[in-house]
Amino acid sequence: MDQSLLTNIQVVLVEPQHPGNIGAVARAMKNMGLSRLVLVNPPENFRGQEAVRMALNGADILEKAQTFSSLEAAIAPMGLVIGTSCRPGKERFPVYTPREIVPRVLATARTNRVALVFGPERSGLCNEHLDLCHLLVRIPSSEAFPSLNLAQAVMVLCYELYAACAQESIPPASCMVPADTVQVEQMYADLQDFLLQIGFLDPQNPQRIMRALRRLFGRAGLTSREVSILRGIIRQVRWYSERGHQTATRSRDLGTERLPPVETTAEDAKG
């Protein structure tokens, strides 16, 4: 069985509260062949007795866990970020089951790093955290009490990934390079500024539409080149509206170059 892909998949716990849960997460990861644990603002004693007791043979994962002070920093180099929630609101759709998401996670993990993001025990991931995720997963569970224990939720996702690897049902690598989170966030910032400028977004609540766009692009799985093209289009439209249609037409008639879009070659813009 080829487990090497699992090393490209990391579990990110955002503001976990209980060291015992963090230890239990390390154990679940060890059981299922994952090894990279990332903690965003963990409690001080996250490597203490309680955590080590719950981690058992996963103590090495706890020992090597990386810590960050923001989710944004923790996921910066990731090609795919999967958020988890037991109660997605109406703006958070579509939501996948763990089994549905596995092919995309493993295909991406062949060439890139993937983050599985889990929220704090008390409140779960907030909207700002969920906005940073490309896709959302909900573990089907009883309506009477849908919220799983943090480590058990981690276990369900890790199990599905391990089982797919064990069955050798790993999709082939995609030849496309996913954009990393930093590039994608820069694009959203450009897009939001631009859509505010043209009056498309409600300045009181720009996130309503921005969230829908994030879901759309998250589903599409943008490549680095596609992000450059989209940013180039935004820049070109801005330039066109500021400098006037005439200038653009004249430069085309004269066969002169258009404004080169940001980080985009002329070839990219045509393609």
Ligand code: SAH
């Ligand atoms: N009390 C919170 C639940 C937090 S449980 C609430 O009501 O939202 C801690 C974390 O475990 C969640 O943030 C999520 O990452 C994960 N989790 C728990 N149940 C889940 C489920 N059914 N599907 C997906 N993730 C779940």
